[in-house]
Structures are given as C-alpha cells and as structure tokens.
Amino acid sequence: xxxxxxxxxxxxxxxxxxxxxxxxxxxxxxxxxxxxxxxxxxxxxxxxxxxxxxxxxxxxxxxxxxxxxxxxxxxxxxxxxxxx
Amino acid sequence: xxxxxxxxxxxxxxxxxxxxxxxxxxxxxxxxxxxxxxxxxxxxxxxxxxxxxxxxxxxxxxxxxxxxxxxxxxxxxxxxxxxxxxxxxxxxxxxxxxxxxxxxxxxxxxxxxxxxxxxxxxxxxxxxxxxxxxxxxxxxxxxxxxxxxxxxxxxxxxxxxxxxxxxxxxxxxxxxxxxxxxxxxxxxxxxxxxxxxxxxxxxxxxxxxxxxxxxxxxxxxxxxxxxxxxxxxxxxxxxxxxxxxxxxxxx
Ligand SMILES: Cc1ncc(C[n+]2csc(CCOP(=O)(O)OP(=O)(O)O)c2C)c(N)n1
Ligand code: SF4
Ligand code: SF4
Numbered sequence: 304x305x306x307x308x309x310x311x312x313x314x315x316x317x318x319x320x321x322x323x324x325x326x327x328x329x330x331x332x333x334x335x336x337x338x339x340x341x342x343x344x345x346x347x348x349x350x351x352x353x354x355x356x357x358x359x360x361x362x363x364x365x366x367x368x369x370x371x372x373x374x375x376x377x378x379x380x381x382x383x384x385x386x387x
Numbered sequence: 388x389x390x391x392x393x394x395x396x397x398x399x400x401x402x403x404x405x406x407x408x409x410x411x412x413x414x415x416x417x418x419x420x421x422x423x424x425x426x427x428x429x430x431x432x433x434x435x436x437x438x439x440x441x442x443x444x445x446x447x448x449x450x451x452x453x454x455x456x457x458x459x460x461x462x463x464x465x466x467x468x469x470x471x472x473x474x475x476x477x478x479x480x481x482x483x484x485x486x487x488x489x490x491x492x493x494x495x496x497x498x499x500x501x502x503x504x505x506x507x508x509x510x511x512x513x514x515x516x517x518x519x520x521x522x523x524x525x526x527x528x529x530x531x532x533x534x535x536x537x538x539x540x541x542x543x544x545x546x547x548x549x550x551x552x553x554x555x556x557x558x559x560x561x562x563x564x565x566x567x568x569x570x571x572x573x574x575x576x577x578x579x580x581x582x583x584x585x586x587x588x589x590x591x592x593x594x595x596x597x598x599x600x601x602x603x604x605x606x607x608x609x610x611x612x613x614x615x616x617x618x619x620x621x622x623x624x625x626x627x628x629x630x631x632x633x634x635x636x637x638x
Binding site for chain 1: 418
C-alpha cells in the first residue's frame with residue numbers, strides 16, 4: 304500500500320482552512336514548490352501551459368496546511384495561500 | 388467576501404513575467420526585497436541600483452524607484468544618490484561578477500568610506516548572463532566556461548574570493564551576513580538579514596551587506612532541486628552561513 308501522509312490520513316479529516324492559488328501560465332515548472340510541500344499537495348501537470356512547461360497544480364488527494372513553503376520557494380511568485 | 392491571504396505577492400513586485408531561467412534565485416530575492424520595503428514602509432523613500440548581470444533589468448520587476456549602474460559601479464552610483472538624498476534609503480543589488488570582479492574597487496571603497504548604504508550581494512559562483520565564465524567566487528574544482536577542467540587555484544585561477552569576510556575587516560562596515568535560499572528556512576533567514584541591513588541604514592549605522600548564496604541551475608547544469616542541494620553540500624563549505632559582523636559604526 305502506498306504510504307499516506309499522517310497529516311492527511313485522519314478519517315475525521317476536516318476540510319482544510321487553506322487553499323492554494325497558482326498562476327498557471329507564469330509557472331516555469333522549476334518544481335521547487337512540489338519538492339518542499341510537506342503534504343505533497345502540489346505536483347507537476349501532465350499538460351503544458353502557455354510557456355510550454357509542465358506547471359505546478361494542486362493534488363486534490365491531500366490537504367494544504369498553509370505553511371507557505373511553496374510561496375517562499377517560488378522564484379516567480381506564482382503561488383498565493385488563502386486562509387478561510 | 389474578499390479572501391484573506393496568508394501568503395500574498397507583495398504589492399511592490401510587478402506581476403509581470405521575469406526573464407530569469409526556471410528555478411533562478413534572482414526571482415526569490417526580488418520578492419524578498421519587495422516584501423521588506425513594503426514591511427518597512429519605504430516605498431516612496433527607496434532608490435534601488437540595479438547591476439549589470441542577469442539582474443540588469445531588475446527595475447522592471449519592482450514598483451519603486453531604481454537606477455541602473457554600469458558594470459560593477461552600483462555602489463559608486465548609490466554613493467552619489469545617497470549623498471544628494473541622505474533621507475532616502477538606497478540599496479544596490481549585485482551579482483558576484485559585478486560586485487567582486489569588475490566592481491571590486493568601487494565595492495571596497497564604498498565600504499571603507501562607511502557609506503550608509505545597503506548592499507544585496509548575489510553569489511551564484513559564476514557569471515550567469517554572459518554564459519557561465521568563472522567568477523571570483525567560483526569554487527575550487529568547479530567547471531565553468533573558462534575553467535573547463537575545474538578551477539585550479541595553484542595553476543592560474545587563484546582561490547574563491549571571500550568578499551564578505553574581507554569587507555568585515557573594514558571599520559566603516561557595520562553589518563555583514565551570509566545566507567542562502569536553498570530551503571524555506573534559509574529563505575526566511577535571508578529575509579531577516581536583508582531587513583536588518585535596510586533597518587541599519589534607516590538607523591544610520593553604516594555600510595551593511597548581505598551575501599546570498601543563490602542558485603543558477605542553467606550554468607551549473609543542474610535541475611533547480613539539484614542546484615539547491617549543491618548550495619548546501621558544496622557552496623556552504625567554502626562560504627559558511629551566518630552573521631560575520633554586527634556592530635555600530637561610530638562617525
Ligand atoms: C564594462 C563591461 N564589461 C563586461 C561586460 C559583460 N558582462 C555582462 S554581465 C557580466 C557578468 C555578470 O555576472 P554576475 O555579476 O555574477 O551576475 P549574474 O549574471 O551571475 O547574475 C559581464 C562580464 C559588460 N556588460 N560591461
Ligand atoms: S502552503 Fe504548505 S501545505 Fe500548502 S501547498 Fe504550500 S507547501 Fe503545501
Ligand atoms: S543564467 Fe543563472 S543567474 Fe542568469 S537567469 Fe539563468 S539561472 Fe538565473
């Protein structure tokens with residue numbers, strides 16, 4: 304079985320208070336947000352954006368904890384985090 | 388209802404696409420500087436001086452006043468601006484080729500005069516813009532366009548130049564720190580150091596410089612992730628992180 308992240312595996316899981324917005328066509332596909340996200344909430348897309356790169360997109364199977372690591376590492380300021 | 392942002396693009400960073408390569412550290416540093424100027428409420432009171440190098444059009448990305456200097460002369464231009472407008476916060480943003488090679492004289496003398504300026508020094512161990520030649524900060528053994536067999540200090544290329552440590556010896560310099568942007572914690576640390584360097588100027592403490600170890604994945608021929616790891620495993624051995632000097636210059 305695939306290892307699940309303890310932060311996301313609770314059966315009583317509530318809807319996350321945080322949501323991530325990604326400016327798809329600004330993304331240069333450097334993948335730093337994907338690498339540094341502790342919950343694997345981000346991944347690279349299968350399709351290409353206007354720049355012709357596989358851009359960062361949200362992985363719905365996990366939740367955002369609002370830590371901002373993706374925001375901190377993004378060289379192109381494509382990512383913002385909204386708190387509900 | 389308007390969304391509440393926990394992390395939001397600073398207003399002082401234009402939303403335009405940058406010309407930087409994927410995973411380049413300049414983008415992260417541009418954002419940090421915009422954040423800091425916003426936090427310190429210095430928008431109308433700041434003039435930045437852009438270098439020659441990959442960041443040559445940095446002023447296109449910031450929404451505050453900037454000037455451009457010819458290669459290496461950013462601190463000389465900044466000195467002029469600061470002397471005419473002592474109430475403004477003036478900072479330079481310079482690469483290692485710009486600050487430590489062609490501009491070494493301007494750098495040393497501005498620091499030695501104890502100019503009340505802030506300098507952000509982007510060390511990516513190479514000349515990025517011109518295609519990856521050796522910089523003074525290139526590591527021993529590092530392959531570049533002009534050191535295809537790796538930098539050999541004994542043969543002809545000398546040792547990596549530790550500009551920050553040298554500048555720390557000058558009495559006019561009040562704050563010298565070296566940080567990196569290789570992971571989120573280091574990015575936050577860099578934010579704090581650069582903010583301190585700006586606040587020192589407002590408090591008229593003297594010359595402050597923050598050297599940032601920054602990735603250049605293109606020239607290093609690494610993925611952005613590998614480039615970040617290379618900073619941690621290789622660059623920090625030659626260029627250890629931390630505060631090198633923190634005092635007050637008595638004028
Ligand atoms: C007087 C002068 N000499 C040489 C050049 C060519 N040149 C442009 S950028 C550069 C080096 C830039 O390297 P660095 O400061 O490390 O910035 P990076 O591109 O790595 O960010 C050189 C030598 C120039 N533009 N002007
Ligand atoms: S804020 Fe943290 S948890 Fe949310 S997507 Fe970004 S890195 Fe992942
Ligand atoms: S060559 Fe290097 S420093 Fe220049 S934009 Fe590309 S990654 Fe950045």
